[in-house]
Amino acid sequence: MADEIFAQVLGAARSHGVTEIEAIVSSGEDALTRFANNAIHQNVAERTRHLSVRAVVDGRTARATTNRLDGDGVRDVVEQAIAIARLTEPDPELLPLVTPGPEGAPLPPARRTGSTTAGATDRAQAVAEAIRVVESHGQTAAGMYSSGITHFTILNSRGVSASHSETMARFSITAMAADSSGWAKASAVDMADFDGVALARSAAEKAAASAHPREVPPGRYTVILEPAAVLDLVGQMFGDFSATAIRDGRSFLTDRIGKKLFGENITIHDDAGHPLQAGAPFDGEGVPRQPLTLVENGVVRQIAYSRQAAALAGVTPTGHGFPLPNELGEAPVNIVIAGSDVPLERMIAETARGILVTRLWYIREVDPYKKIFTGMTRDGTFLVENGRVVCGVRNFRFNQSLVELLSNVEAMSQPVRASGEETFDMVVPAMKVREFNFTEVTRF
Amino acid sequence: MKDLALRALDAAARRGVSYADVRALNIREREITTKNGKTGHAGSSESMGVGIRVVASGCWGFAATDDLTPSGLEAAASLAVEIAHSGTAARKGDVTLAPEQAYQATWVSPAGIDPFSISVDRNLSELLAVDAELRRTKGVSLAETSMHFERRRQVFASTLGSVIDQTRTLSGAGFSALSYKDGEIQKRSFPNSFGGQYQLKGYELVEELDLQRNAPRIAEEAVALHSADQCPEGEFDLILDSSQLGLQIHESIGHPIELDRVLGSEANYAGMSFLTLDRLGQLRYGSEIVNVVCDARPEHGPGLGTFLFDDEGVAAQSTDIIREGRFMGYMTSRETAAAVGEPRSNGCMRADGWARLPLIRMTNVSLEPGRQSLEEVFGADHAIYMETNRSWSIDDKRYNFQFGCEIGWEMRRGKRVRMLKNPSYSGISTEFWNACEAIAGREHWTLWGVPNCGKGQPEQVMGTGHGASPARFRKIKIGSAYGG
Numbered sequence: 001m002a003d004e005i006f007a008q009v010l011g012a013a014r015s016h017g018v019t020e021i022e023a024i025v026s027s028g029e030d031a032l033t034r035f036a037n038n039a040i041h042q043n044v045a046e047r048t049r050h051l052s053v054r055a056v057v058d059g060r061t062a063r064a065t066t067n068r069l070d071g072d073g074v075r076d077v078v079e080q081a082i083a084i085a086r087l088t089e090p091d092p093e094l095l096p097l098v099t100p101g102p103e104g105a106p107l108p109p110a111r112r113t114g115s116t117t118a119g120a121t122d123r124a125q126a127v128a129e130a131i132r133v134v135e136s137h138g139q140t141a142a143g144m145y146s147s148g149i150t151h152f153t154i155l156n157s158r159g160v161s162a163s164h165s166e167t168m169a170r171f172s173i174t175a176m177a178a179d180s181s182g183w184a185k186a187s188a189v190d191m192a193d194f195d196g197v198a199l200a201r202s203a204a205e206k207a208a209a210s211a212h213p214r215e216v217p218p219g220r221y222t223v224i225l226e227p228a229a230v231l232d233l234v235g236q237m238f239g240d241f242s243a244t245a246i247r248d249g250r251s252f253l254t255d256r257i258g259k260k261l262f263g264e265n266i267t268i269h270d271d272a273g274h275p276l277q278a279g280a281p282f283d284g285e286g287v288p289r290q291p292l293t294l295v296e297n298g299v300v301r302q303i304a305y306s307r308q309a310a311a312l313a314g315v316t317p318t319g320h321g322f323p324l325p326n327e328l329g330e331a332p333v334n335i336v337i338a339g340s341d342v343p344l345e346r347m348i349a350e351t352a353r354g355i356l357v358t359r360l361w362y363i364r365e366v367d368p369y370k371k372i373f374t375g376m377t378r379d380g381t382f383l384v385e386n387g388r389v390v391c392g393v394r395n396f397r398f399n400q401s402l403v404e405l406l407s408n409v410e411a412m413s414q415p416v417r418a419s420g421e422e423t424f425d426m427v428v429p430a431m432k433v434r435e436f437n438f439t440e441v442t443r444f
Numbered sequence: 445m446k447d448l449a450l451r452a453l454d455a456a457a458r459r460g461v462s463y464a465d466v467r468a469l470n471i472r473e474r475e476i477t478t479k480n481g482k483t484g485h486a487g488s489s490e491s492m493g494v495g496i497r498v499v500a501s502g503c504w505g506f507a508a509t510d511d512l513t514p515s516g517l518e519a520a521a522s523l524a525v526e527i528a529h530s531g532t533a534a535r536k537g538d539v540t541l542a543p544e545q546a547y548q549a550t551w552v553s554p555a556g557i558d559p560f561s562i563s564v565d566r567n568l569s570e571l572l573a574v575d576a577e578l579r580r581t582k583g584v585s586l587a588e589t590s591m592h593f594e595r596r597r598q599v600f601a602s603t604l605g606s607v608i609d610q611t612r613t614l615s616g617a618g619f620s621a622l623s624y625k626d627g628e629i630q631k632r633s634f635p636n637s638f639g640g641q642y643q644l645k646g647y648e649l650v651e652e653l654d655l656q657r658n659a660p661r662i663a664e665e666a667v668a669l670h671s672a673d674q675c676p677e678g679e680f681d682l683i684l685d686s687s688q689l690g691l692q693i694h695e696s697i698g699h700p701i702e703l704d705r706v707l708g709s710e711a712n713y714a715g716m717s718f719l720t721l722d723r724l725g726q727l728r729y730g731s732e733i734v735n736v737v738c739d740a741r742p743e744h745g746p747g748l749g750t751f752l753f754d755d756e757g758v759a760a761q762s763t764d765i766i767r768e769g770r771f772m773g774y775m776t777s778r779e780t781a782a783a784v785g786e787p788r789s790n791g792c793m794r795a796d797g798w799a800r801l802p803l804i805r806m807t808n809v810s811l812e813p814g815r816q817s818l819e820e821v822f823g824a825d826h827a828i829y830m831e832t833n834r835s836w837s838i839d840d841k842r843y844n845f846q847f848g849c850e851i852g853w854e855m856r857r858g859k860r861v862r863m864l865k866n867p868s869y870s871g872i873s874t875e876f877w878n879a880c881e882a883i884a885g886r887e888h889w890t891l892w893g894v895p896n897c898g899k900g901q902p903e904q905v906m907g908t909g910h911g912a913s914p915a916r917f918r919k920i921k922i923g924s925a926y927g928g
Binding site for chain 1: 477479480482483484485486487488489490491492493503504505506507508509510511520523524526527528529530531532533534535536537563564565568572585586588622623624627628629631707708709710711712713715718799800801834835836837838839840841843844846848866868870872900901902924925926927928
């Protein structure tokens, strides 16, 4: 389908005297079954298609997008892109469209698909089983089960044609008891790679274990962050590993590349080819993604470069650019934080006094250079004393610098694919961190 | 559009449903930005599709499609019904909807100047002039400006017999100046952060905002913040500008009054609410001068939550949320109204486009103007004044919040004594509103637009309106974001 549509795009562009044209053709089918109060209450499906066209005219560029893929729709969107491009100012830094080949290594396999997507009945039955687990604990379940497939292709008038298809399934569940709750979530390219019943059991056990939460005063604590908590907090900083962000002065890595910023035990890669990763192996212009060593033994080593940022810096593009035109430039999106071999249970067993955190919530940046973030714990926060979990505690607000956090990591587990709600999925370990800064306690 | 909606409704109704509604939408958007003297983004988008919502076997089903052929509509209707039947695997009771009248209506929101009649090069030249003004101030590392325009025509049709054709045009514009110096980043935005001001207006909004005149002051403040004192930590009287107060209303009143949250529908994602049903009519939610309404009617103003009918065909209404400090009402839907003893929904169901299910969403949740003059609001012996949001966070039951602002000033008897950088404040929602001791009057009241409110799975992003005027709060905890 993409080739046929692109032939129409090319034809429409040439009829306006424009030869530099790029198109992204995408389509998807997604469905999500949502439940609350032990019943399915929202149950949806969508089918979408998009054509997004970028025209380059005399050093100017603009984009137009439509979901009308008939002949008139294609012609209209091409005309829009050209008309807007002609009205913009020329950009001396704008590059011609990318050509295939020389700017990157060969594309890795472009399909990541698991078993066929779940139908409405499959999802409903899986949800019903999970609800029964939570009900058997005398608790109330809420959550969702989604599955879908997306396809997209980037093509341009210089011969680039890069395609990617991917299935993705997600299951999350919150179990609620009278004054406590527990949560679990998983995502996978193949829905067979997670077990909704096991997730339900984990959430229910957390809710039971955190019943009658005690109020513990705020302060600096050793914390054990489960992978989802690590993901949602540490994941906030990767937009700054960007040449454009540094050039703009909005990155906390300004004046810090090559410096030791974090602990010796912190090594972070960006690797689209990692077996637990997902997403396209090329960027928003079709440039193949290169693996990056973002942090090595605490030292900031590499950052992402779009083609334009790379040209300005005189380096090779890394394949992390966003579709043009945009203000942000680029960012790594396939994060893998190297862990260690300390399982969560051992972290707990070796902690004299600390807080075990399942999940963090409503995380927002307080200071962009110190990289301080605020947020709350949620759905399973526990006091650890003398090597064991002793009780649930009321939820904390934190104000924590990520620079400080990644300098205070005492132990890490093996990394796993983690899924949260505050950033995109990553491969991260659980972490034991000293001196974590809890500043307030809420009422539950 | 009307034919499309009726064909989709017929496809659903023929399949043995007990209720169905459809929304056919055509959405047109334009986004123009600049960055350091160059075009940042220039683009347009168009989207058209149909969302079909049904009740069958006592359960909800929803399917959306952009295949608008007869077979595409039939397939979507069939899928919606199949999904509804699947819900019986985990059903606790049948969906019951509060009664609502059938309406035949057409409404177009007022737009003095059609924003799509203004050329892209004029958008750009106006933004680039602001951008140049910002960069005239030495020390500005990053100047950014933006305009956003959107037109949504929606035809709603339901098996109750309603056919409602609404067209809403909205505009947004703003700019920011960022300054990096010696390991510190400071930023100022105008007229608000995160893209500026958004209202249900045409291009006249851009003209009213007078962006270029305000650019030099904002750029100078961004640079001056580097040499300002750090905001102190402790308990102080707090004065908020109306834009920050708008976000305070959004987070600590708007979200907690969503009845679906209260009833548990959002427990796995957005969370629940401290406003349990037993608190209705009982809870002291503010001082006696605090009056808050949820009002979607056009007479409330050109807010992002203004319409004539919500997305399940209920007429726009005004509901008292807080009256003289007492908690009086929730935002409801046809399915939830009965839970609070109401015979009818108060019309707060809204969907982000044709591919999403309507949820209970804020319309315009506004703090009514007070009786104090601006001089009285600022007239405390000693207070800290904060302007323009920088960060916002609140727990999943909406008790504990923390906000950071771009700039603050220490105030003594109405006079600015010194500029403060990195100001923040925190508290518990009810305690905060109970500490309200002065609210400025109607002449200082602004209906702010929050364009990026997230809720639901799959997530939906909605624009909401919040009217507020500057207000003062007694003994608020300040500065703990940088504490510890």
